[in-house]
Amino acid sequence: MTSAGQSAGAPGREPIRVCHICATTEGAAWLHEQLRDLRDRHGYDVTAILNGTKGGLVDRFNASGIRVLEADFDFISGGDLFSLPRKVLRLYRILKRERFDIAQSHLFNSMVIGRIAAWFADVPVRLSMVAGPFHLEAYTPRWIDRWTCWMETAIISSCTFMRTLYRGMGVPARKIELAFYGPDPKRFDIGVTPADIRGEQGWAPDAPVVGMVAYFYTELGVNRWTPPAVQGRAIKRQEDFIRAARMILDERPDVRFLLVGSGWEDGGHAYMARMRILATSLGLDPYLRFTGHRTDVPAVLRSLDVAVQASVNENLGGTIESLAMEAPTVATRVGGMVDTVIDGETGVLVEPADPADLKRGILRQLDDPDAARRMAKRGREYMLSRFTLDHTVDDLHGIYDRRLADAPRGYRPVVSALRFVGGSVVCAVIVLRFVFLDLFLLPRWDVGWRPWHRAIHALSRPIYVLRHRVWPMVANAVLRSYWTWRWRLARAANFVRYRMVVLPLFNLRHRVLPVILNATLRWYWQLRWAATRGMAHLRYRILAPARSAAAHSLLAARTRLARTAPKPTPRYRPVAPPPPPTPPKPVAVMHAPTATITSIPSPPAAAVVPITRIWLWRFYAFVGRHAPSGNRKRLREFANRLTRGFRR
Numbered sequence: 001m002t003s004a005g006q007s008a009g010a011p012g013r014e015p016i017r018v019c020h021i022c023a024t025t026e027g028a029a030w031l032h033e034q035l036r037d038l039r040d041r042h043g044y045d046v047t048a049i050l051n052g053t054k055g056g057l058v059d060r061f062n063a064s065g066i067r068v069l070e071a072d073f074d075f076i077s078g079g080d081l082f083s084l085p086r087k088v089l090r091l092y093r094i095l096k097r098e099r100f101d102i103a104q105s106h107l108f109n110s111m112v113i114g115r116i117a118a119w120f121a122d123v124p125v126r127l128s129m130v131a132g133p134f135h136l137e138a139y140t141p142r143w144i145d146r147w148t149c150w151m152e153t154a155i156i157s158s159c160t161f162m163r164t165l166y167r168g169m170g171v172p173a174r175k176i177e178l179a180f181y182g183p184d185p186k187r188f189d190i191g192v193t194p195a196d197i198r199g200e201q202g203w204a205p206d207a208p209v210v211g212m213v214a215y216f217y218t219e220l221g222v223n224r225w226t227p228p229a230v231q232g233r234a235i236k237r238q239e240d241f242i243r244a245a246r247m248i249l250d251e252r253p254d255v256r257f258l259l260v261g262s263g264w265e266d267g268g269h270a271y272m273a274r275m276r277i278l279a280t281s282l283g284l285d286p287y288l289r290f291t292g293h294r295t296d297v298p299a300v301l302r303s304l305d306v307a308v309q310a311s312v313n314e315n316l317g318g319t320i321e322s323l324a325m326e327a328p329t330v331a332t333r334v335g336g337m338v339d340t341v342i343d344g345e346t347g348v349l350v351e352p353a354d355p356a357d358l359k360r361g362i363l364r365q366l367d368d369p370d371a372a373r374r375m376a377k378r379g380r381e382y383m384l385s386r387f388t389l390d391h392t393v394d395d396l397h398g399i400y401d402r403r404l405a406d407a408p409r410g411y412r413p414v415v416s417a418l419r420f421v422g423g424s425v426v427c428a429v430i431v432l433r434f435v436f437l438d439l440f441l442l443p444r445w446d447v448g449w450r451p452w453h454r455a456i457h458a459l460s461r462p463i464y465v466l467r468h469r470v471w472p473m474v475a476n477a478v479l480r481s482y483w484t485w486r487w488r489l490a491r492a493a494n495f496v497r498y499r500m501v502v503l504p505l506f507n508l509r510h511r512v513l514p515v516i517l518n519a520t521l522r523w524y525w526q527l528r529w530a531a532t533r534g535m536a537h538l539r540y541r542i543l544a545p546a547r548s549a550a551a552h553s554l555l556a557a558r559t560r561l562a563r564t565a566p567k568p569t570p571r572y573r574p575v576a577p578p579p580p581p582t583p584p585k586p587v588a589v590m591h592a593p594t595a596t597i598t599s600i601p602s603p604p605a606a607a608v609v610p611i612t613r614i615w616l617w618r619f620y621a622f623v624g625r626h627a628p629s630g631n632r633k634r635l636r637e638f639a640n641r642l643t644r645g646f647r648r
Contacts, residue, residue: 016400018102019047021091023073023110025055030181030389031106032060037393039066044400049094051110069094073109084113084431091117099411101125102400104156108135112148116427119151120419124410125403129156131181132315133335134235136165137227140438146170147430151423153403156396159315159336179395180339181316182388187298188324190380194303195296201289203256208366210248211258211304212241213297213318214311216275218267224442229334230313233353237310237332238275243355244310246282248362255366257284260300262293301325306365306372309337312352316340320387323347323379328372330361340387346379 018038022031035046048061049069061068071094072087095103095118104127105114111128118126128149135141146169149155156177157163166176198205214236222231238259245257263269272290279288294300298321301307307322307329314335322329323340329347331337341347350361365372 015043015045016102016404017045017047017098017100018104018400019049019069019095019098019100021049021071021103021105021110021114023051023107025050025052025057028057028106029060030183030392032057032064032066033184033389034393034396035061035066036064037389038396041393042397047098047100049091049110049114069098071110071113073113085427088113088117088120088427092120095121095123096411096416101404101410102127104129104396106131108141108145112144115148115151116423120416120423122408122411122415122419124407125400126151126153127156127177127399127403128152129179130158130162132158132313133162133165134227134230134313136162136169137229137313139224140434141225142169144430144434147426149175153407154399156399159339161335161338162315177395177399179392179399180336180387182386182390182392183320183324184389185324185384188321189298190302190326192299192302195299197258197300197303198256201256201258204254208252208255208305209258209303210245210255210306210308210362210366211260211300212236212238212308212310213260213301213321214238214309215261216263216268216272218264218271223446224438227313229352233312234271235311235313237312237353238271239278240310240353240355240358241308242275242279242282242284242288244358244362245284245288247355247359248366249284249287251363252366255287257288258291258300258304259288260291260294260297297321298325301327304328305369306330306362308358308362310352310358311335311337316387319347320383323376323383323387326373326376326380328365328376329379330358330365332358340383341379342382345375346382347375 018035020031020035022028031048035048038044039046047067047069049071050058051071051073052058053068053070058068071091072083074087091113100123102125103114103118103123105111105118106129111130115126115128130136135145149166149169149171152175154175154177155166155171156179157166158179158181160178163176163178167173197203197209197211198207203209216238217235219232219234220226220230241257241259245255248255259275263272276290279285279290291300301322302325304322304327307318307325307327309317309319309322309329309331311317311332312334314332314337316336316339317331319329319331319337319340323346329341331341331347331349332352333343333349334352338349341349343349348361348364350357
């Protein structure tokens with residue numbers, strides 16, 4: 001293998017061997033141009049591996065002296081899956097035998113089979129150049145690409161939109177490169193004589209002509225191999241162009257329209273016939289013409305006042321050619337056309353599948369021809385600066401150099417054997433998912449198949465009988481048993497509660513507690529009465545005599561003081577002296593065995609009565625207030641009688 005960084009065609013060195021794998025033998029002129037310029041400008045040893053050895057593309061390679069090898073890349077149908085291992089092994093043997101340094105694949109079928117075979121063969125650099133975003137926006141090819149893209153050294157996106165899609169799928173940015181599919185600018189010389197479209201069609205020489213150059217592809221089906229935006233539609237959308245033409249003629253009757261291109265296979269021819277019928281039904285026969293296939297496309301583009309690309313899914317589409325021929329361009333805002341047509345700078349962008357917006361973009365170009373020509377001129381300059389074949393080949397050469405610098409030696413037998421073991425498991429899982437989900441289950445699901453509907457229909461009668469006859473009987477029996485046992489349990493619980501709780505509590509409250517309370521209250525009032533009586537006796541026997549003796553002593557002392565005090569001299573007239581005090585009566589003496597004590601004279605009866613009455617009323621206050629009203633009345637009367645008796 002040639003070391004990284006050295007020129008592929010350096011003298012005295014073996015050139016780097018590059019093969020491009022593509023599942024077609026028709027069209028794809030860009031593949032021939034890329035390999036031819038890689039060989040002629042950078043000295044690579046190039047080979048093409050195609051889907052056959054006959055076709056227009058094969059003839060171009062043979063004319064340029066580029067070797068063509070044959071392989072099989074079909075695996076869309078269920079029958080092709082069983083031969084898929086054989087197809088991978090066939091391509092694996094070719095790669096192993098030729099020992100290419102770089103294997104680059106194009107188109108979805110050849111990309112999947114090519115990357116698996118190149119990974120098994122341990123090709124040093126494995127690349128996939130994605131031709132368009134179609135398969136990245138559809139369910140089935142998207143997950144197949146995601147499950148196998150890790151086998152690649154790098155993925156080459158051909159527009160920024162595809163790079164965004166791959167980043168959204170989780171592919172690391174370091175594995176994504178960018179290189180546009182650029183045409184050979186030599187085929188688009190603005191000095192070419194414009195085609196006499198107006199004279200051919202019998203139109204006025206100054207009539208504005210709006211044209212669309214594209215193949216007629218049939219409408220795509222509604223399935224998981226097709227992006228949702230394209231399902232049930234033709235990808236180039238000539239129908240939108242025809243309907244927009246009808247709207248434009250209502251405002252600009254002088255405009256004429258041209259559809260250039262033939263049908264692609266039988267489906268395309270049928271779609272082209274339907275478009276002719278649509279144009280006739282809209283009354284466009286005098287204003288719109290179908291030219292079929294033409295070989296002078298650059299001259300046709302040079303004669304157009306506005307070139308239109310109305311695709312709903314596209315890479316760069318025909319915008320490169322129209323910009324290269326300096327034709328004012330109107331394109332839909334899809335795929336890679338937003339890279340070439342910058343709205344208001346190099347052309348006008350409109351919404352896809354919207355004839356009204358397409359009409360707006362075309363009229364914008366027609367109503368201001370000077371601005372349209374300026375945008376067309378800037379568009380050609382922009383195209384030549386970024387989107388030519390020379391830039392594509394130089395970008396590929398730079399990618400090859402960078403990836404070869406980090407590539408291993410390649411074609412290692414042990415690595416190939418291990419990859420065969422691990423890769424076989426991965427491929428088996430992919431095939432099982434593809435067969436079970438994408439070929440069997442999901443297509444039926446999309447058309448409304450639900451496997452349980454038939455089973456539900458077969459079980460509907462037994463379910464009806466079970467629901468409306470058996471279940472009510474069972475439910476009634478269960479509910480009857482439930483409520484019967486619940487009533488019995490409730491009755492037993494009530495009996496137990498009455499015997500164990502209610503009756504004991506009733507006896508305790510109405511029989512035991514009153515007895516205990518009466519006894520307690522009786523003891524309490526007895527103790528309180530005894531305490532009150534003892535305190536009264538104590539006060540009467542001890543405190544009252546002491547208080548009386550103190551009063552008598554105080555009185556005697558005052559008397560003695562009055563007798564011994566000097567008499568004041570009267571200032572005016574003498575005052576008669578007070579009578580002498582009455583001497584106290586003799587007090588009886590108590591004789592005790594050990595001592596003789598002179599008793600203190602008892603207080604007079606008038607002093608005893610208030611004290612007794614006070615203690616009687618205190619007794620009533622403490623005892624009578626807790627007694628019933630009748631008892632209180634009787635206690636009051638008793639206290640009054642005692643008081644009156646003391647007074648007497």
